[in-house]
Amino acid sequence: MRFSRFGLVSLATVPIAIILNVDVGFPSRLLGSGFDWQLIQPSQVLAQTPEERKAEADRLFNQGIEQFQTSQFEAALQSWQQALIIVRAINDRLGEGAALGNLGIAYSSLGDYTQAIEYYQQHLAIAREIKDRSGEGQSLGNLGNAYGSLGDYAQAIEYLQQSLEIAREISDRFGEGRTLGNLGTAYRSLGDYAQAIDYQQQSLEIAREINNRRGEGLALGNLGTAYGSLGDYAQAIEYYQQSLEIAQEINDRDGEGKALGGLGNAYDSLGDYAQAIEYYQQSLEIAREISNRQGEGLTLGNLGTAYYFLGDYAQAIDYHQQSLAIAQEIKDRRGEGRALNNLGSTYHALGDYSQAIEYKQQSLAIAREIKNRLGEGGALGNLGSTYHNLGDYSQAIEYHQQYLAIAREINDRDGEGLALGNLGTSYGSLGDYAQAIEYHQQSLVIAQEIKDRRGEGYALGSLGNAYDALGDYSQAIEYHQQSLAIVREIKDRHGEGYALGNLGLAYDALGDYSQAIEYQQQSLAIVQEIKDRHGEGNALGSLGNAYDALGDYSQAIEYHQQYLAIAREIQDRDGEGTALNNLGVALFNSGNLVAAEETLFDGIRVWESLRSGLGNNDAFKVSIFEKQASTYRTLQQVLIAQNKTDTALEIAERGRARAFVELLQQRLLAADWAAVLKADVTDGVSRNSDNPTSATSVTPSVANIKEIAQQQNATLVEYSIISDTFKVEGKEQFKESELYIWVIKPTGEITFRSVDLKPLWQKDDISLDELVYISRDAMNVRGLQRASVRLRPGFEQKHQANQTEQLQQLHQLLIQPIADLLPTNPEERVIFMPQSSLFLVPFPALQDEEGNYLIEKHTILTAPAIQVLQLTREQRKKNQEQEIGNRESLVVGNPKMPSVRPDFDKPPEPLTPLPGAEQEAKAIAPLLNTQPLIGSQATETAIKQRLTNAQFIHLATHGLLDDIRGIGSAIALTPSDSDDGLLTADEILNLDLNAELVVLSACDTGRGRITGDGVVGLSRSLISAGTASVVVSLWQVPDDSTAFLMTQFYQNLQQNQDKAQALRQAMLTTMKQYPQPLQWAAFTLIGEAE
Template identity: 55%
Template sequence: MSLHPLGTTKRSASILSLLILLIGLSPALSATILTEQVQPPSALQLAQAQDSRKVEADQLLDQGIEQYNTSQFEAAMQSWQQALNLYQELKDRLGEGNALGNLGVAYFSLGNYPKAIEVQEQSLAIARELKDRLGEGQSLGNLGNAYDALGNYPKAIEVQDQRLAIARELKDRLGEGKALGNLGNAYKALGNYPKAIELQEQSLAIAREIKDRLWEGQSLGNLGNAYYALGNYPRAIEVQEQSLAIARELKDRRGEGNALGNLGNAYYSLGNYPKAIELQEQSLAIAREIKDRQGEGNALGNLGLARFNAGQLPQAEQDLLAAIAVFESLRDRLTDSQKVSIADTQFQAYNNLQRVLIAQNKVGPALEIAERGRARAFAELLAKRTQGQETLTIQPIQMAAIQQVAREQKATLVEYANIYDEQLFIWVVKPTGEVVFRQVDFKPLQQQKTSLGNLVAAARCLGAVGCEEAMASRGSQPVAFNVAQGDRQFGKAPVTTIKNEYLQQLHKLLIAPIADLLPKDPNERVIFVPQGRMFLLPFAALQDEQGKYLIEKHTIAVSPSIQVLQLTHKQRQFSTKTGNVLLVGNPKMPSVIYKPGDPPGDLLPLPGAEQEAKAIAKLLNVPALIGAQATKVAVLKQMPQARIIHLATHGLLDDLGGVGVPGAIALAPSSSAPNDGLLTANELLDLKLKAELVVLSACDTGKGKITGDGVIGLSRSLITAGVPSVIVSLWKVPDAPTAELMTDFYRYLNQGRDKATALRQAMLDTKQKYPDPIAWAPFELIGEAE
């Protein structure tokens, strides 16, 4: 359930403007119309004209504050924009900073968080230029709120901590209280409820100490939210009722709406659905009255959930559809990274609507909503790049188009939706267009005090798949491990036994319920559309009760969503059919600094990667870039014209550019500078490629930041750059078996097999020599399978 964000800090009017009004300077004079007797204005006339515009600007600033306080956000924004224009004409930097700060608050209230961040950063820069510590603190507080609204809680905490330090330095008790409250909100969002309660109680104590009733009410609301998150619903109700009383006393409509919505959530959790519905309807009415779009979306989502549990399914469906429409309207002006971030704060409405639709046996519409709630930012970014339109907004994929994708791909599509770790929804779309729905109850997992995500981690780690202790690999220090014999131990149990236990349990949950719907011919393709931690799951290695691996029965590929698959299919028509093959193997390794202040570390050479590139080069009769030849400059020069790009080197998981897109490929440096030679995921995102296939034969290249939009990392960047098919790894791949697997892959590809079939056959060949899945199952094909 969504809880309403509270505690937005409003930048007040400039002290100078208030002083001017207090000492009673003359009102502004009317502008003088010049006649043909043009003469330069006197010094007195210039001073009077400047005073006139200054007073007007200050009055507009104050007018905007009055409008904001009565929830007239758009009117307030107009007043502050006019004030800003006048201050800029007068070169009044203090007034300009104040107007920008207040504009940022207005943009925040209207849900335009990127614009709020933009103008608050301008206000912050002016405050720092003027050494205005109070203004600096206020701008930091407002910036933190905007980051919080976008779901970027670590950044919100970082900024609010700076604001708190300034408030304490200046002995600004109100600023200190607000910083503490906003920090509490961010910690609550991260699940640290005791810390959130501690901070909110400190904030409340300050509000009562300085007798600030407005902030006291907001602090109570935030504290109630923290108690709610902790599961103490009676205490949450008690505190929220105090917040509601203060909001009504002060005629604070936004605070009243927030308190009503939060009370509704608490009553819902106690099972009192009629009371919850009543309160959410009141909250919704206020949000619409004051044009609070975020509050409207929250109220609709909470109302829909309460009605679902009350058995009012048609009404719940309409409420949740309306909530999603509001949330999606808030995404229009966001950047890609901001869309990804905010999507993680809005997923409940999509999940709950799927539940409502399935309860009404609306299988197709439920699949449409499952698609609508995932990888939308990816799809929009990909569509813009494909069609060359920066302002393109794509429509959610509909059932007929989903069925068309299955026909075009000649594949069975399997889409999963994990609903709060309580249920697993599975849709199977056959190439014929038939759609079948199955669901799995996760209550047995809950009784075992585990979850699907924990099982995925266990299959990968306890079974040695992807752990730091992996054998000699492309991305870690070599250690002794005989893959052929599988003799590494975990505790006293053989590794293979532990691994198989979890791989079999995952097969039972994910594959067994739909096994009868999957193709019987192992050459027919199955494309999985995972969610969350399932993106890290080696589907090829899932094992049935007879010990047979999934790759032995099916040809497998993966996609972040069906809509992304639809777009990669369109993208394929732009791929070059005549370009060269770019082969890179074991480049001279760069020194790497992972974190500022750390000493550089050297990446180990990979002789297997060099053998791999040379073997493929011989097979395809093309040159390979080896060692010092494989510089980042040389590789980037060839990438735009290449038909196939194969990079056998180290893969790194870190966000080395600090831009929120983790992942990098190690290439030979052109200088001795640390990190020179690293090709980052963010750099790949900006390329325009025509390759039909990129193979990242390196460690962890399929991993990244797991979000509601899929995996943010190397594969996403390459597909966005124009590549319809990408092969990546899910863990630290072993050097020697990988070299053999990749050589086999290209041999089958050169024989005319499609990409998915060639990868499957190469896996099966490698499995004969290296039976352990750690050697043959790390690679997966994302996107186009042909």
């Protein structure tokens, strides 16, 4: 047995591809057109104008060109606008067309392609009117370039083909060569590299034929870019070198800078970042020398990207900030979006996801503003990557689906493959490996079709990762070997390092640690050679894990300490937390409990500082905690091993529902502060007071926990599931090890018990998750649990569900070990704090050996955390203190159902009506002295308006809880013109509720996405919005028994029973008429009993 650790994933594709935009002259795929624009010289167009006006127009044209060439695009616009006024005044249509064309190029350089297209269209109209075939060809070419820059390649190619025909018709070999090059750029952007190379070769031939040395250099550079896109970096470097030689020969400093930038891109792709930086620095010097501000900004961005891959994030941010400043100064919106995107990617690497998302959202906004579809897709993909790393896979999938749609719309094959790969990775993280493999296979097919060798290698690596997660290690290794062969063939050292690391991980999972270490050592050597500090840290961490598995703890500790040092050096906070976790595990395994405790506490402090950096964003905090929960569980083990059971309880509580607790505290503080301000206004007293603070600290203490048990006058039961890594049939598997249980009596007495879970899977071949599943299945409940439990093939055939047997087995695990500590008076309350799949356990229906149900012995409530109980009590107190007149009740039943998508890629379908819910609402409404809202009356708009003033709320309708739909948890109501009929958990969070009680009588309303923060769903949102108590169902409840139970419940409340007692008595009464637990045990009370 070994204790749990993080599997450090050194993936052949960074698990989710982050799009860093490298762009110098011959740019990488994402940003930077690569199109060759043709400025129109005044001498070409002003031959027959009055001498005085002609001279002024000439001067303005030339002034504009000089300004343009030094990136003074706004100034160039003004010069050409003035020239336009003059040529129009002297009725020089040829000159007018030229001015319009140049204005279009200036707007293109500013990233305003829509405005540029408008000017090009005007130029085209004039050229056709005066039969200026040369001008017509130029304007068509510029239109093609503008549409290409927007990502509309089909339209770009159409215009460029028309331009090409004209150039050939009028024997304009110069224009023909330039247009062929631009067609090559468009096809490269489409991912059709063979066609791109063909056009660039034709462009090169013409340039050599007419002795156009500049054009020759440009074509050679574009060929270098095309071969770089194919992953043939040796060929790319050869072409860039030839382009550089020509530029230096003809003293074309701009061309020289572009060629140097292209060489930097190629070496960057090879993982030779030191060489890349050297070339970028030379390119930067030239850009500054010739006052090419746009080129300077692009090159600064490239330097930032190179330092990003070196793991020097501080230097990367500095360069990207400089790039951003220049783009903003010269009003280059496209460059601004690129710099913001790169800043977002760098902060992503630092683990500062909130800042990363902010920058990426700004990048997305700019792309949409300038109608840059290619940039929009890239920004969406990068947002998806950050949400993936936050652990919010449903949001990640939503963004990647949008990216995929855009890539397909603009026929961006490269982007399509990237989006498909990212979707595969997100679905894999959700555990849907079949879907993950399908997406990775599609990504692989595209890479092979467009002959993108690097993309092919990375897709194979991603397939290897998916099969690794499935446990099919031989298939995983085969894919990783294929990936390794390709990256070695194209000399991609960065990719080679990650492929070797992946092979190491696969052999580690197989239990072949010597082979794993060999591969990780090879990976480490490469990342150290190319100075990839982030990759070096990952490799060291993976080596530490392998040695830990071998039992060589001193070596494991040494490697983890090295990883920790690197993470701190490069300010990788996420990596620092991971290193501390794994170091703590190794210290624990070595028996050094004191050092392990100190290290894991340090790890928790890192995680909590990362969460605090997310501000008030509840969703981010919930998602990121999923990655961090292991540290809290391991620290509990370390503390229990030292018999520090009370401190372990503090950590168990500290490690659950943190985002929920912080959200509730934030809401309560806001309400307290509002009350202070209101008092100030009312009594006219001026107070210089800080914001009031709650009595509850964010970090729970044993004293605080005891106080809460006394306040609740209840016995609190907190569960914590501990999992470890075990070798099963020669393979490492993560299995449940122990169940920690703390019982806190109203007197403040705390008792700790531990249950051994290993016999479940060692003898019965079943996990706790699976046991919960089959217990529900034995009760014939209908619900969504199947989506959250991955059953092994043949599991259901082997484990036939037996209701009594399964409910008794759960009782034996969860209740029997603490039965002697629970109250003997059935009226006394017991509040369970479940974890993970235990949130799905029907506690009232658990049976002891005599067949007695738990609800017959105890009054039962649940809560996600002990601290939540104190906060809901404060919530209720706040509600009672508020002066609210004419409180009413709100009862809703069977609205006219909205339509929802069954999956991301499926069209919306209407939800099924619930006639039984309608009858339930009609039966309950009189008990609450109100009229029910039925069918079309129950619009989302009407319900929202009434929710805030309602004392009792009863909603008998569908509850949607499957995040794969892309909407998260929601209550189904009647749609209207102003809303979709889905009152989502996020929308509920934004309401100000003062309800004593909300009852969600529908399908699975007690469920939601089960996370380390508890159940992220409707109950959580309702309590956070101000509700003191919520009654929810754990499965889709039968109509007749539910109507009966709810009627009993409200009648009991009218007899002044508290909510918990009222629900218990309603269950006991219903049990007599409807004896099956399916019919009476679905409901649970969360929050305040009184």
